[in-house]
Amino acid sequence: MQPTRIRRFAVATGLILAAVALGCGGSSTPPNSSPAPVTGYSKVSLTIACDDAEFAHEFGYRARAWSGRTGATVKVELRPADSNLPADVRLLRPTQLGGPASRKELAPFASKREGSNPLQWDRILEVYRRNLSSWGEEYLGLPVAGDAFVLVYRADRFAAPEHRAGFAAKYPQRPLNPPATWEDFAEVAAYFADAQKKPSLAPLPKDPNRLLTEFHQIAACYDRRAMADSDRGKSVDQGLGLHYRQDTGRSRLTLPAFLASAKWLADTRAYRPAEASDDPVAALDAGSAVLAVLSLAEVARLPKDPATGGVQARFQVAGLPGTRTYFDAAGQRLPAGRGANYVPYLGSGAWIGTVSKASPHGEAAWDMLAEAAGVAGSFALLSEPRLGAGPFRTEHLEDTRDAVWHGYQFDPERSKALANAIRHYVSQNVVNPALPLRTPDQASRMATFEVELRKAAIGQVTPEAALAAAAASWEKLDASQNPDERTQWRRNAAGLP
Secondary structure, three states: OOHHHHHHHHOOHHHHHHHHHHHHOOOOOOOOOOOOOOOOOOOOEEEEEEOOHHHHHHHHHHHHHHHHHHOOEEEEEEOOOOOOOOOOEEEEOHHHOHHHHHOOOEOOOOOOOOOOOOOOHHHEOHHHHHHHOEEOOEEOOEEEEEOOEEEEEEHHHHHOHHHHHHHHHHOOOOOOOOOOEHHHHHHHHHHHHHHHOOOOEOOOOOOHHHHHHHHHHHHHHHHOOOOOHHHOOOOOOOOEOOOEOOOOOOEOOOOHHHHHHHHHHHHHHHHOOOOOOOOHHHHHHHOOOOEEEEEHHHHOOOOEOOOOOOEOOOEEEEOOOEEOEEEOOOOOEEEOOOOOEOOOEOOOOOEEEEEEOOOOOHHHHHHHHHHHHOHHHHHHHHOOHHHOOEOOEHHHHOHHHHHHHHHHOOOHHHHHHHHHHHHHHHOOOOOOOEOOOOOOOHHHHHHHHHHHHHHHHOOOOOHHHHHHHHHHHHHHHHHOOOHHHHHHHHHHHOOOO
16 A cells, blocks of 8 residues: 555544444434435445545535435445445546456446536536546546646745846846746746755655656646647647557657656756655745645645734745647657647546446446536535645636635635636646556556656656666566556556447
8 A cells, every 4th residue: 555545544534433423324414404305215325435534534425415315325434445345436546447447347327428417427527527537438437526736836935026136137038937837947946045045845745646746747748739629630649648659558758758857856856855745835834945836735734824814925826837848759859839838637636436336226326426526516525625626527617616716715816816727737728638547557657667756856866767767667567467458458548449
C-alpha cells in the first residue's frame, strides 16, 4: 500500500466508524430533512467501499440522503482499493479502474443516459465520461468528483515596490506578475531566492503521487500543442495516452517532453528547502515559498484573517502555467506563439463510482451513483472545501454557478479569481488533455518512475539518467508480462477496443 494510503487509513477512523454506524442502523436521512416516500428499494442494502477516510465519510452523507428517499439501507466501509471483500459499489480513482475492469468485475453503466434522465449524462464533461470512467468502449463508472489544482502566490511579495523594481532589473522584458508559463515560474523563483537569500518554492513533496502529479502537469504542456475542437484531425496522434507510443507500444518516458519536465524539476532544486514536505500551505504562510501549486483541499487550509474569517489578503489565486514551447510528435521543439501552451492533466485526484457485476442490487447502486453524479448531488460535494472536489460537469464551470466556490472563504474578487483558475485548470476548449496511466499495472510502473524522478529532482542523477533508468525498469516489467494482454490493457485504457 502507498504511504499516503497508510496515512489516510490511520486518520479519521472514528469518523468513518460513525459514518458506518449511521449507515447501518442510525438515521438514514440527513439532518433537518423530512423522510421521502419509499420508492421501491426498501429491501435493498448497499455496501459502499472506499480507501479514503474523508471522502468515504462525506460520500456517506450523500448516500444516506438517497437512502432516506428510497427506503434502502447503505453502509460505507473503509477498505483498500484492491480488497477482495464484496461490495456493491466501489469508489475508485481513475488510475485504479484498470484492475477490476480488466478482470471484468465491473458492471457496465447502460441506463440513465437518455437526455430526459435527471443525471443529464451529456452534461458530464467528455473527458470524465469517455476517458476516465470507461474501459475500452464500455462505460464502467460514473464520476462523482473531479480534481483541480491552482496557483497560489504571496500577493504582498509580488506587490512590494522593491521586488517589482528588482525583478524588472533582472528581467526587463516583463513585469513581476503571476507566471503564465513554467519557465516564468522558474524565473520568479530564481529572483526571489536571490533577493531574499532563502528558498522561494515549497519543498519537494514527500508523497510519491503528488510528485508525479506535479511532474505530469508540466509534461502535459511540453508533450503536445493544445488543440481546440476546430483542430481535430490536424495533428499526428500522440500515442496511447501520455505514456506509450502507438506505433511501437514502447514507453514515451525518454521523449523530449518528459526530459524537459525532469530538467525543470532539477533546475528548480536550488530554490527549494533541502527537506521534502507535504505541506506547501505552511511554506506559503511562513514565506519560504512565494508561490506554489495547491489542490483545492490545500486552498481550503490557507490561513484566515481572525477579524473577517476570510483568507488573508496576502494570498492570491491564479491558473496553472503553460509552457513557452512544446514538442510535436516528431520530437521537434516548437514555440507556443503569443500565449502559453497549456494542456490540462486531468483525473489524478478524481473519484469514479463503480458497481460490482456480482451485486444483486445493480439497479439501485446505479440509481444512488446517478444521484451523486447529478447536478444537485455533485454540487453538494463540491461545496465541501475540505474535500477539494473539483468540477466534472459543465454546470460546475458556468459563471452563474460560481457561488459553489465561495466556501473557500475568499473575498468576492478573489473568489472570482479562484473560479476562473478552476475553469482554466479544466480548459474545456482543449480537446486533447493529458490523462494519468490507467492500466492494471500502473501502480508498479508509477512507483518505479517516481523513484527515478525523485533522484533527478534532488540532484542525485541527471534527468537523462533518471528517465533512462525508469524506461529500462518498464521494459523489464514488459518482459515479464503476456504481450497480448499488455497491449490490450493499453488499448482499453486509451478507450480503444
